[in-house]
Every structure is written in C-alpha cells, then in structure tokens.
Amino acid sequence: MINEVIGIQVTATGLLMVAYLLYVKQAPYVTMQELVVLEHRFRTFICLCTTLLYVDYKTMKVNKNTQIKGKAQKWKDVRSKRCRSSIKPSELNSSPVIVKMMKEHQVSVKKKPLVKRLKNKPKTVSENKKNCPGSGFNKPDSQANGCSTFALDDEKEDFQDCREGSESVHANGMETSEDTEEVQAGRLEGEALHHCAQRGNQQNRAVLIMQKNQTMCFRGKCIVTCLYGRVEVMGFTIDEGQRSYPLFSPASHCPLTIRALGNSDYIRDDRTEASNILQDYLSQASRKKLVKKVTQTSSIILLDPLETPLTRFLSSFTHFSELFSPTVSELMSAVLDTPLNGLGMIPLGSTIEGLKTSRSCRDALSTVVSACRGDIDGCAVILVCGIKNVGKSTFIRLLINTLLNHTSSVDYLEGDLGQTEFTPAGCLSLATVKEPLLGPPFTHQLAPEHMIYYGQHSCETDLDRYLESLKSLWRRRPQSREMPVIINTMGWVKGFGFQLLVDLIRFLPVTHVVQLSHGGATQCPSLTPEFLRTAQGYHTRPPTQTALNEFTETHYPPRTYTHLNVQSEFQGVGRQGTATHQRSNEHRELSLLGYLGQLQSPDPGPVRPLHTLTPYQVPNTAVALGVMHCEVAPSHMFYAANASLVGLCCLAEKVTSKGGPVVLSQATLCPCVGFGVLRGIDMARGLYFLLTPVDPSILRKVNCLLLGAISLPSCILTTQPGFESEMPYVTADYSFDLTGAGKLRVFKGLMRPSLMGVQ
Numbered sequence: 001m002i003n004e005v006i007g008i009q010v011t012a013t014g015l016l017m018v019a020y021l022l023y024v025k026q027a028p029y030v031t032m033q034e035l036v037v038l039e040h041r042f043r044t045f046i047c048l049c050t051t052l053l054y055v056d057y058k059t060m061k062v063n064k065n066t067q068i069k070g071k072a073q074k075w076k077d078v079r080s081k082r083c084r085s086s087i088k089p090s091e092l093n094s095s096p097v098i099v100k101m102m103k104e105h106q107v108s109v110k111k112k113p114l115v116k117r118l119k120n121k122p123k124t125v126s127e128n129k130k131n132c133p134g135s136g137f138n139k140p141d142s143q144a145n146g147c148s149t150f151a152l153d154d155e156k157e158d159f160q161d162c163r164e165g166s167e168s169v170h171a172n173g174m175e176t177s178e179d180t181e182e183v184q185a186g187r188l189e190g191e192a193l194h195h196c197a198q199r200g201n202q203q204n205r206a207v208l209i210m211q212k213n214q215t216m217c218f219r220g221k222c223i224v225t226c227l228y229g230r231v232e233v234m235g236f237t238i239d240e241g242q243r244s245y246p247l248f249s250p251a252s253h254c255p256l257t258i259r260a261l262g263n264s265d266y267i268r269d270d271r272t273e274a275s276n277i278l279q280d281y282l283s284q285a286s287r288k289k290l291v292k293k294v295t296q297t298s299s300i301i302l303l304d305p306l307e308t309p310l311t312r313f314l315s316s317f318t319h320f321s322e323l324f325s326p327t328v329s330e331l332m333s334a335v336l337d338t339p340l341n342g343l344g345m346i347p348l349g350s351t352i353e354g355l356k357t358s359r360s361c362r363d364a365l366s367t368v369v370s371a372c373r374g375d376i377d378g379c380a381v382i383l384v385c386g387i388k389n390v391g392k393s394t395f396i397r398l399l400i401n402t403l404l405n406h407t408s409s410v411d412y413l414e415g416d417l418g419q420t421e422f423t424p425a426g427c428l429s430l431a432t433v434k435e436p437l438l439g440p441p442f443t444h445q446l447a448p449e450h451m452i453y454y455g456q457h458s459c460e461t462d463l464d465r466y467l468e469s470l471k472s473l474w475r476r477r478p479q480s481r482e483m484p485v486i487i488n489t490m491g492w493v494k495g496f497g498f499q500l501l502v503d504l505i506r507f508l509p510v511t512h513v514v515q516l517s518h519g520g521a522t523q524c525p526s527l528t529p530e531f532l533r534t535a536q537g538y539h540t541r542p543p544t545q546t547a548l549n550e551f552t553e554t555h556y557p558p559r560t561y562t563h564l565n566v567q568s569e570f571q572g573v574g575r576q577g578t579a580t581h582q583r584s585n586e587h588r589e590l591s592l593l594g595y596l597g598q599l600q601s602p603d604p605g606p607v608r609p610l611h612t613l614t615p616y617q618v619p620n621t622a623v624a625l626g627v628m629h630c631e632v633a634p635s636h637m638f639y640a641a642n643a644s645l646v647g648l649c650c651l652a653e654k655v656t657s658k659g660g661p662v663v664l665s666q667a668t669l670c671p672c673v674g675f676g677v678l679r680g681i682d683m684a685r686g687l688y689f690l691l692t693p694v695d696p697s698i699l700r701k702v703n704c705l706l707l708g709a710i711s712l713p714s715c716i717l718t719t720q721p722g723f724e725s726e727m728p729y730v731t732a733d734y735s736f737d738l739t740g741a742g743k744l745r746v747f748k749g750l751m752r753p754s755l756m757g758v759q
Contacts, residue, residue, distance in 0.1 A: 187350040188216040189335050196293060197339040198286035204305045204343040207281050209290050212262035212297035217255050217354040219326045219334075220345040221248050221306040227277050229299030230261040234355070235365070236401035236436035237261065246306050248439025251327045252581035252590060254394065254571040256438070257354040262297035270296045305343040309600035310443065314593060316607040317715045320581075327579050358569040361395065364514055365402050367564060371512065372484040373406055380484040381509055385501055386516030387523045388491025391570035393419055395516060396488055397437045403484055409434045411477065411485040414448075415470055415504070418457040418584065421488065424595050424645075424675060425588040426710040428452045428466075430473045432483075441587070442594030447694075450476045453647030453672040455628035455708020457588070463496060463538060467503060468669060474508060493524040499538035501527070506540050510561050518568045528563045589713040592645070595675060596716070598693035611720050611728060615679055615689040616699070621657035623688070623702065626664030629709040634663050638681050641707050643717070643729040647672045648694060649704040661686070664704070673698050677712065678705065 188196060188210060197208045210216065210231070225244040230237055233256060238245060240263075249256040263270075274294040278287045281302060294300070314320045326334045326346055333349035340347060348354070372380045382399070384392050396412075403410050414420055414429045421441050422431050431448035452469045459466035477485075487508065489501060505513065505527065513527050525531055534542050572582075581590070599613060625637060632640050638661075649670045655662050676692030692699065720727045 186214060188214050189347060189349045193335055193338050193340075193347055196290070198282055198290055199339045199342070200281045200302070201283060205281065206303045206339040206343055207278065207286075207290065208301050208303060208340070209293050210258070210260035210299045210301070211293075211295070212260055212299075215257050215259045215354075217257045217348045217352055218340070218345045219249050219251065219255055219330065219348065220324050221246070221250075221311065222343055222345050223247070223304040223306050224258070225302040225304070227281075227300045227302050228274055228294075229263045229297075231299050231301055232259045232261050233257070233438055234401050234436070235398040235405075236438065237405050244302075244304070245436065245438055246308070246443075248306075248324075248443040250323045250440060250443075250581070251325060251579070252323065252587065253440040255330075255348060255352060255354050258301070260299040262299065270294050270298065274298070274300060303340060303343055303345065307604070309602055310594055310597040312607050313597040313600050314590075316609075317593075317719055319715055320590075320593075323581060329579070353571065355394070356569050356571065357398070358567050360565065360567045361398075361569070364564040364566050365399060367562070368399060368484075368512055368514070369402055369406060371562070372403060379482045380511050381487065382484065382512040382514060383487040383489065383505060383508070383510045384514045384516070385489045385493065385527065386491065386568070387493050389573065390491070390516045390518055390523075391568040391573050392416075392488060392491070392516055393421065393441070394570050395514070395566065395568070396421070396486055399486060400433055401436045401438075404433070404436055407483060409483050411481065411483055413470070413473060413485060413487045415487060415489045417454055417459060417466075417490065419491075419587060420591065422446050422448060423451060424592045424710060425457055426453065426455050426708050427672070428454055428469045428473060430477055440590070442590035445591065445594045445598070447674065451672045452669065453628075453649060453675075453706055453708065455647070455667070455706060455710065457709070458492070459490070459500075460492075460496075461629070463500060465667070465669065467500065467507075467539060470504065471507060472669065496538060498524060499536060502532065502535045502537040503539050505532060505561075506537060512562045512564060514564045514566055516566045516568045518573045526563070526565065529560055588710075589715075592710070593713060593716075595693070596677070599691060609720055609722070610677065610691060610716060611679070612722070613691055615691045618688040618690050620661040620681075620686045620688055621659070622655065624651065624655050624662040624664050624704045625707070626667060626704065627707045628667040637663055638683070641678050641705070642681055643712070644678055644707055645710055645712050646676055646678050646690075647706040647708065648674045648676055648692060648699070648702045649706050650701050651704045655703045664706075667706070668704075670704060672706075673702060676705075 193216075196210065197206055199206055207227075208216070223244050223246050224231070224233070224238065226238045226240050226242060228240055230239050232238070233245075233247060236245075247256055247258075271291060271294060275287060275291050277300065278290060282290065290300075311324075314323055324344065326348065330348055330352055333351045335347040335349060338347060368380065368382055384396055384399075386392050393416075400410050400412070410433045412421065412431045412433050414422070414427065414431070417426055417428070419425070419441075420427055420429070421437075422433075422445060423429050424445075429448035429451040431446065435444070437444055450473050452473065454466065454469060487504070487510070489504065490497060492498075493501060504510075515527055517523055525535075527535075536542065580586075596610070599610065600607060625641060627637065627640060649672045651668065651670050674692060674694035676690045676694070678688060679691055680689035681687070682689070688705070690705075694702075717729050718727070720730075726732070
C-alpha cells in the first residue's frame with residue numbers, strides 16, 4: 001500500500017513540477033517575485049493533492065462503505081506520513097501522463113500568455129476598494145508578522161522563506177507590480193522592522209514607514225515628527241505637518257507604543273507625494289526601498305536622537321546610566337541591529353505587551369471626551385480615584401492626551417502627595433497642561449500656576465491641612481474657565497482616606513467620578529451618587545431630611561454626577577514594581593532629579609555637578625525659616641536645614657527681624673513658587689546659599705523657606721567629582737551604635753485590626 005501511495009505522490013508531484021518548469025521556461029517576462037509566489041502556490045497545492053489522494057486511496061482500500069471518523073484524525077494521519085524519500089528525476093520522466101502533459105503544454109504556450117508585466121502603475125488596495133465598494137471578498141486572519149493562519153504547521157517555515165517575495169500580493173488577492181509591497185498590521189518587529197526603516201542623511205536619524213494599525217513598542221528616547229499620515233502615542237494624535245514631540249520610554253515605567261492611524265479619507269497621489277517628502281531625509285537608494293511600501297493608509301515618521309539637560313544630568317549618575325535601556329525581563333524581546341538603535345531607540349518584540357487598555361477604560365475615555373466637547377453645561381470636572389498601584393496616573397495621562405486632541409489646554413488639580421505628576425513629591429498644585437504627556441512625570445516637570453508645599457508623602461499626620469490646601473487651590477482657579485479639570489487623588493481609600501475622598505466629592509463641583517479597580521475584587525465601596533447620600537466624610541456627614549435644602553459648613557445637598565467604573569489592565573497593575581527604578585520611592589527621586597535638572601545649561605556640554613554651580617546669597621533676616629513635618633528646637637534649626645531641600649514660599653505678612661535669623665514657630669499655609677537646595681549657611685555674615693531654577697523675578701517675592709520630610713536623593717551627595725578627600729555633607733566618622741543614629745525604618749508587616757475583622 002505504501003508503494004502505491006508513493007507512486008501516486010510521484011505522479012502528482014512530477015506532473016505539477018514539469019508543468020511549472022515549462023511554464024517558467026516559456027515565460028521569461030515573469031518577474032522574480034511572481035515566480036516566488038507561483039512556487040509557493042505550487043508547493044501548497046502539491047501538499048493538498050497528496051493529502052487528498054492518500055486519504056481517498058486509504059478509504060477505498062480498507063472499506064468502501066466505512067466513513068472517515070473525523071477531520072481532525074484525517075489530518076493527523078496525513079501529517080504523520082507526509083515526509084517521504086526524495087524522488088529521482090528519472091521517475092518523473094517515466095510517467096506517460098507527464099509526456100502527454102508536456103505535449104499539451106507546448107501547444108498551449110503558443111496562445112496569448114495569461115501573466116504579463118503591468119505597463120502602467122498598479123492601483124493600491126485602498127484605491128481598488130474605493131472603486132469597487134461592493135466587493136464581498138473577506139481577507140483571511142493574519143498574524144502580527146503577516147503570516148496567514150491557513151498555513152499548516154509543517155508549511156510555516158516554507159511560507160516564511162517566500163514571504164518577502166510574496167509581499168507584492170495584496171490582501172484582497174489582486175496582484176500588483178514589483179513596485180508595491182504591503183506590510184500586514186500588527187507589531188512591527190524582526191525582519192519587518194529592517195525593511196520599514198532606513199537611516200537618514202544625517203547621523204543617527206531614521207525614517208520609519210508604518211501601515212495602518214501597525215504598532216511599535218520601544219525603550220529609549222527620541223524626537224518624533226510625522227511626515228505623512230497620522231500616528232498616536234499615549235492617546236495623543238500627531239498629525240502630518242505638526243511640530244516635533246519628544247518621546248521618553250524609560251525602564252521605570254511601561255514602554256511607549258507608537259501606533260499608525262493611517263491617512264485621511266481624501267484621495268492623494270501617495271507614491272509621488274511620499275517620494276518628494278523622503279528626498280529631504282534619505283538617499284536615493286534608501287528612498288527607493290521605502291517608497292515601495294507606501295500606500296494611502298501608510299504613515300511616515302522621522303525619528304531624531306533626543307538629548308536634553310535632564311537626560312545628560314541623569315546619565316551623570318551611575319545608578320541611572322541605563323535608565324532608558326530595556327529591563328532584564330525585556331532583553332530577550334529587544335530587537336537589535338536596526339536603523340533605530342543608533343538614535344537611542346530599542347524596539348521590543350510582541351512578547352512585551354506595552355500599554356494595554358481595557359474596554360471599560362476606552363469607554364470611560366470616550367464618555368469624558370464627549371462630555372467635555374459640549375454634552376454638559378459649564379466645564380467638566382473629572383475626579384479619578386482608586387487604590388494605590390491601580391494605574392490612576394497612567395489613566396490620567398491618557399485622559400489628558402486624549403482631551404488635548406480636542407481642546408487647547410486642560411486644568412489639573414494634584415491631590416496625591418506621594419506620586420505627583422508635575423512637581424516633586426509632597427506638593428499640592430493646580431496646573432494648566434498645554435502639551436501632551438509623552439513620558440513619565442520626571443520628564444515633564446513644570447511650574448504650576450498655584451502650588452502649596454505640604455512637605456510629606458502622606459497626609460496622615462494632618463488631615464485638616466490637606467483639605468484646606470486643596471480647597472485653597474480650587475478657590476484660586478478662575479470660575480469663568482471652561483476648560484476641563486482633572487483631579488488626581490491618593491491611593492489611600494481605607495478609613496480616614498476614604499472619608500477624605502467623600503469630602504472632596506462634596507466640596508468640589510465634580511461632574512464625573514472615574515473609579516479604577518483591578519482583578520474583579522472590590523477594593524472600596526463604589527462612589528455612586530446614591531452611596532454618597534449616606535456616606536460619612538471626615539468633615540461632612542450625610543444630610544438629614546430637614547437639611548436637604550440648607551447649605552452649611554457640614555451639610556451638603558445631594559449631588560448628581562456620572563460614575564464610571566474602570567477595570568484596569570495596565571502593565572504591573574495591583575502590585576508594587578520590583579525591578580530597578582520601578583519602586584515608588586525611586587519614582588519620587590526621579591521627579592526631584594528631573595526638577596533639579598533644570599539647573600543645567602540648555603547648551604550642549606558636560607554636566608556640571610550641583611556643588612560647582614554659583615548659588616544665590618539670601619540674607620537670613622529677609623526670609624523666615626520653618627520646619628513643617630516635626631518640631632525642631634530653634635538652636636538646631638540650621639543643622640536640620642543645611643544641605644536640604646526647601647520650599648520657596650510667600651507669606652502674606654512681611655517678615656521682620658530684630659537683627660538675627662527669623663524662625664517660624666509653626667507650619668503655615670502659604671503659596672509655594674518652587675524649590676531650592678540650601679547648600680550652605682554662613683552664620684558670620686548671616687547668609688543662606690541657595691541653588692534653585694526659579695526665575696530671579698519670581699524669587700524676589702519669596703520670604704519663607706520651608707523644610708519638609710522630602711530629602712535630597714543620596715546620589716547627589718555621594719556623587720561630587722573633584723574632591724580628593726572627604727566630600728562635603730558626607731562623613732565616614734559616624735557611629736551607628738548610638739541610639740537613634742541609624743535610619744528610621746517603619747515595619748509594615750503588621751496588619752491593622754480593622755483589616756483582620758477585629759472591631
């Protein structure tokens with residue numbers, strides 16, 4: 001039986017191969033890419049014919065009336081017997097059927113050939129679809145690299161070999177000339193990345209072509225310019241003709257993803273226009289390679305290296321030298337040796353998911369955007385809440401970027417002391433955002449319109465001052481503004497933290513409450529309007545029936561707002577980051593370093609350590625000095641403040657001195673304009689030596705220096721080049737045997753009684 005089956009295979013294979021060889025010999029006008037496509041079709045057809053012939057033979061041999069048990073078993077039998085010994089050429093010529101086939105083919109070649117090289121420029125797929133809207137052809141499902149799912153497991157390797165040559169066949173089955181190549185949508189990686197990117201004329205510059213819905217996830221930093229089409233990054237759309245934008249994708253946060261959105265609906269001469277655009281950036285050879293991949297739905301982006309005072313400042317510290325490199329878990333997925341690596345970008349494979357948004361997240365974004373575009377009266381006030389590590393900051397960046405596609409600016413009220421967005425930690429601020437947030441917080445530190453320095457990572461020690469600070473910031477916002485407002489809150493949603501959240505919803509005119517959760521579990525009660533009618537706050541309590549129409553300090557009428565529940569699916573949601581630079585305390589250090597990086601010169605050059613910069617000299621009789629987070633004896637005040645971070649604040653009353661330094665007896669609520677490093681105190685001359693990036697015109701208004709619990713990163717003190725002996729502010733002559741000499745560590749392993757069910 002096996003010999004007979006082999007004979008059937010020989011006959012079928014020989015017949016098709018000889019026909020193929022004669023076809024090639026008599027058709028010299030067939031292009032090389034068309035030959036590769038024809039070869040793949042013949043090889044696939046051979047496998048199918050062999051399978052069907054073998055199954056039919058086995059069925060007739062065993063029992064004509066016996067039915068095949070199942071399709072899965074049939075394919076299993078065929079796959080186990082598909083590998084046969086090689087067939088000799090002599091066996092191909094011995095078949096009488098082959099001789100007959102050769103004679104028939106010699107007669108048929110005299111007729112008009114069926115395949116010709118196209119004389120005119122072929123139309124793209126999108127043009128054919130526009131001309132034939134009634135086409136009912138359905139494209140097969142495709143993998144990320146363009147490999148169709150119909151291929152069998154044993155044929156995948158063969159199909160990969162001829163995939164490059166078959167790119168001239170469009171997804172709708174229509175063949176075009178060799179000047180057109182199509183790349184399937186999905187993750188741009190591997191060999192496809194080599195074909196879609198070319199190095200530019202200038203050093204370390206690259207041009208990348210992406211098809212519609214194609215994505216590229218990467219680590220590193222760059223400047224992106226959209227030359228053709230549209231792309232989207234973190235919810236923000238970069239259109240053709242817009243200015244360039246910096247992209248930061250460090251290892252401390254989820255990697256960024258660039259997604260191509262295609263072009264507008266109007267018809268344009270994509271080939272000619274793209275070629276004219278690329279001639280300014282690519283050589284003729286490189287331009288010719290990329291133009292083949294341009295269609296009406298393509299996007300062309302220009303990628304330039306990015307070097308800023310911030311990145312130079314961070315790279316001067318050994319601990320952050322690899323900040324923009326892939327993490328250890330991403331090294332196996334990194335795509336190296338591409339034109340993008342030279343400019344500081346490392347693409348990642350499809351095993352790294354990148355930013356993932358859930359359906360509820362997209363629905364919430366759509367609802368808020370619709371409301372901000374005019375569905376409600378006045379401005380939209382969106383409060384975002386949820387437990388820690390649930391993705392509030394990521395969602396807010398997505399929301400701000402999405403809103404900036406429709407409005408010129410967005411107001412942002414910071415209520416999270418531990419993970420601030422635009423300032424160092426320990427601040428409550430009100431800022432106006434006009435630029436997209438295309439990186440983590442330390443890459444977009446800015447000066448808010450109004451800011452209050454709280455001085456701690458948490459508000460547990462003084463809840464009243466926290467609420468009063470937020471209400472003071474809200475009162476400073478002009479009520480005539482119609483731009484949307486986004487309110488960020490803490491991840492403390494238990495006990496007093498939840499009561500503070502209830503108070504914020506009652507104090508502020510909230511129109512939308514976006515509550516994030518993960519894992520399907522309920523981390524805190526759902527803050528719906530119905531729940532708020534009976535919820536107990538820290539300063540407020542539910543209104544009684546007689547007080548529904550009254551407005552007092554502690555009674556508020558029922559409020560109506562839209563409650564949106566978002567199931568978070570962001571990377572690392574629900575757990576604290578364990579890799580380098582991913583812990584919350586490291587994020588706070590990066591934000592502070594990002595702020596201090598503004599002290600560096602914008603001109604290219606070596607990094608200047610902080611101890612080499614010229615400080616301001618401030619008389620200690622002109623400013624008051626205070627400590628916010630603890631009580632310090634006046635005689636020890638200067639020891640505590642030296643080489644520390646201080647908030648530059650403005651007291652309402654004038655500071656008066658009787659010939660000595662002014663010390664505040666208690667913390668006060670006052671505006672803050674920035675931060676500085678008190679790098680030295682001269683008691684003899686009565687001077688403070690202050691380093692700050694705040695403009696001198698604003699610095700003249702400062703009359704108070706507030707010291708909080710936010711300390712300088714240790715790398716600033718331990719990395720001071722130029723000293724051969726002991727470095728300033730650092731000593732080795734210290735005894736840790738003394739009580740209280742070591743660092744105060746808080747043990748968080750004990751569970752609170754309320755969490756164990758103990759009342």
